[in-house]
Amino acid sequence: MKRNTYLEMLAKQKDLLSQKGYDFATFQSKSILERYEILHSLQEEYLGSDKPINHIRPIISVCIPTYQQHDYIRGCIEGALMQQTSFPFEIVVGDDGSVDGTTEICMEYAEKYPDKIRFYNRTRELCRVFDEEGHIEIEQAGNWWWTLQDGRGKYIAICEGDDYWIDPLKLQKQVDFLEGNPEYIMCFHNAIKYFVHNNNVExxxxxxxxxxxxxxxxxxxxFVATASIVCKKEMVCNWPDWLVRIYSSDYTLVLYCSHMGRVRYLNQIMSVYRFNLVGSSATAMMQNRYIFMLEQKIDLLCSFNLGTNGKYSNVVNSRIAYLKKEIKFHNAKKRRNFLAMFMMLDVVFAKVLNRIKYAYKK
Structure with missing residues (x-):
């Protein structure tokens, strides 16, 4: 995004905070995490908080973060609405300021199903933290985390707006497992990976x-398809200060859950993951910022190492070493330094395997 756009967003953020009674200088003096918490507290629920859905106690909250997914959001919401359960559930949709018609579709569903859906129509001005010059201070997926935290259930199920569920008993099966096995704090299942560009699946x-x-x-x-995740609500609310949040929010959540308790894979196919869909997931949107994404993962893993007192240092350090080598490989590729690239045989080998796999899918 162009810097002028960020400056415009900063100006709008100042105005919006002022309207809400916040002094911007005081706001800016707080930590980044505190500022995100303030911004979260200012988010308003579409159609208010006195709808039929607001008066039930859901066992599980289906959380759908979305942005610019006009072509897919209907299928995602329909997959949640078709769920058959013996317990009450809610659907929480959070839109990160879409301008392609996604917002209007979400409003349509919220108006049609006030007994099922809670919708947050967020503005990008209130989902980002800027410095005084209009730079984003830290890249956090505000809407993603807030949509999960806005859920009121004992459990949280995730389905990003470009994915969808195909088993009407998905929620029942996963809640039954977690209720019957309290030592587990998260479970996930298999999914179909759908390659949008050529309609292949695996x-x-x-x-x-x-x-x-x-x-x-x-x-x-x-191994964890995001739309397959169901976890205990405290895993998204009681977030430790020591663990960095990055754009790959699902990866962060899986790491944290794996540290805090047991995580179970259920060998059933219950969702579809759209792959290689430009403009949908954070990963796709950042395809031109590959090194930045790798650096974010390194930051996350370093904070994870420190916060867990090196409990998993062998596993984590080996991954950090590989990611650093991946950055060197990418830089060497940009410089066309083929000798340097050849010296990193493990990275070369992994990329060759991926190429073969990709060619096979074609």
Whole structure:
């Protein structure tokens, strides 16, 4: 985004805070986390807080963060509405200032289902923290976290706006598991990975039995489809100061849950993950900021190492070392330094395997 746009957003943020009775200088003097908390407290629920859904006590909150997903948000919300459960649930939708029609679709559903849906129509001016010159001070997925934290259930289920659920008993199965196994704080399941560019599909995971997620897999691999996650609410509310939040919010959450308790994989296919969809997920939106994304993961893992007193240092340090090598490889590639690239054989080998896999999918 152009800096002039950020300056405009900063000016609007000052005006909005002033309207809410906040002195901007006092606001700016607070820590980044405190400022995000203040901004979160200013978010207003569409159609108010006296709808039928506001008067139930949900066991689980279906949380749908979305941005610029006009073509897909209906399918996502419909997948939540079709859930068949023996307990009450709510659907919490948070839109991060879309301008492609996503907001209007979310409003339509909120108006049609006031007994099911709570919608937050957020403005980007109140979802970012800026310095006095209009620079974003830290890249946090404000809308993503807030949508989860706005859920009132004992459990939180996530489905980003470009993904969708295909099993009407998904919530029932996952809540039943967590209720029957209180030592677990999160469970997830298999999914279909849908390649939008060529309509091919494959399984997200190759596991064929129920099993626990190891810390090694949580750190080094990505076996957890975001739309498959159900976790205890305290995992998104009682967030430790020592753990950095990054754009890959789901990765952060899985790490934290893996540290705080047991995480279980359920070998059932209950959702669809859209892959390679430009403009949808944070990862896709930041495809031109690859090094920045790697650096964010390194920051996260370093904070995780410190906050857990090095409990998983062997696993974490090996991942950090690989990510640093990945950054060097990417820089060498930009400089066309093929000798330097060749010296990092493990990175080369991993990329060759990915290329072969990608070509096979075509």
């Amino acid at each position: 399984l997200f995971d190759r596991w064929i039995v129920d099993k626990d997620l190891s810390m090694y897999d949580a750190v080094h691999n990505w």
